[in-house]
Amino acid sequence: MAEDVYKPGNLLTSLKRHAAAIATGLRYLLSTKRMTVRYPEFLIDLGEGYRGMIRWRRERCISCGLCAQICPAAAMKMYKLPGEKKMFPGINYQRCIFCGFCVDVCPAFALEHTPVHDLSYEELDEMIYIPERFDTEWVSPALKEGARPVKVVFDEEVGLRHEPK
């Protein structure tokens, strides 16, 4: 590889190298290929495998409490609902680190990841989802506002390309 960086260069090699560096920079400056995604006009569709906001389904939950036990950040807790004998999980998104252990340990498929990740909150209390609120469908606010979903494509020329879906 770049063995000759250690050889003493003369004015000519130096000039050549300066020219090569500037030419490389110019080539990319004038190129129209960009890796950037212009969020929130565009939103990367992350697909099924992404570990985003966690969806809980009450009808599937067997109240085993494994999710609360395995949570490394103590974000998941079991709550007692009024008029119910069983306890159900609630999540605190101030603490959640999205490791997905709760989803992996759930034996009843009551917890699953969604690709939604771009939520923001005005108040800290809103980030705590007690079981009544936890059983919700997550929607990306950008998508709600009309962002166009794009998918990530690996490309030999640009690295990553984002194609409209």
Add this chain to the structure above:
Amino acid sequence: MTSQGSSEPRASPYFWYRLMGRDEEGYDVYELFIGPQHPASGHMRIIVRLDGDIIVDAEPDIGYVHRTMEKLAEGREYIKNIPLFERATIIDAANITWGYVRAVEQLLGLEAPPRAEYLRTLLAEINRIASHLYGFGIAGIMLNHSTMFMWAFGDREVWVQLAEDLTGARLTHSYIIPGGVRRNLPQDFREKALKAIRYMEKRLQDYERIFVKNPVIIARYVDVGVIKADEAKRLGIVGPNLRAAGVRYDARIAEKYGAYPELEFEIPVREEGDAMARLLVRIEEIRQSMSIIKQILDKIPDGPIFHEKYYRMLPPKLKEFVESTGRLKLPGAFIRLKPEPGEAVARVEMGHGEVFYHIVSDGSIKPYRVRVITPAFRNVVLYRYLTRGARFMDLPAIYGSIDYFPPEGDR
């Protein structure tokens, strides 16, 4: 130059020397504090003593991002420590957790199935490339080469995307767990990885033209911050910094873990020991990692990704889910792993160098003691030894070339 009249004129150099803290013997040392608010690669402070433009001494003042990780680990179950140690080196999460998991596996008497070892190696090499690119970008911006910074961070995104496809998370993968890995290889992964490799090979040539062979960079890097093999061994330097000083040492070879014994790769070594050698070793390591990824994709054996002992505990419905989606389900017993009393040590080669874990188990569900020695912590001493006698201008060049990552050093 003495002045006439009662008071010294302000323009006299002596006035400035006094401001610089010249002592009574006429020896002027100027003390300069760099940091601690994120000087370049994280919260740390370098206390530099300057004689004019020459660095007399540079003292790394670390500990600004210390999070008592070793103590926190004593209060958590074994599996919960994986996301914790990940946060020491967020840019190299797979490698730093692999060391911990290897030590826990020794305590539990487990061995991951071959396919899991290959998948671990795959993610470790993706992380190594991403980690080197991160360091590369930081080194670039420290020389005011903002193009290199943007390019390296942009291209790192390709590898972060690959890791996301494999694990579901960009940086905090929590992928390597005792007994195996959490996800199987996605179907279209091979094609994506090969495209990423071809792209990166092309980009490395661009890097060479705009950065490595750029006469400005050569002037800043060649013969700057030189450390020789003897000195590097004496100080206990690890990783690319050691190999750039001419010592052929790599934990991947020394320890023979994962799928490395079955793969062919070279350990790039250079004799010069200067900042340029450290940069060239890292670039060559990116090439070697890409070759390793190619070999893994060709050679990866079929089979389970999780140890039979725990996989057996899953009910048939969950087993079916694992088979069909490739996403692992954990048995409830996994929360409270209970190793026999004893001690285990493990080391793993990270992007920054060798990480060492020593776990003491007292037979309970939580470790009695976890000792982590991170590569950044072992390399931090270089600040003192590389900068002595260098010009102040060389400090950012040396700083960037060491690839020091403060959260990792402080733990």
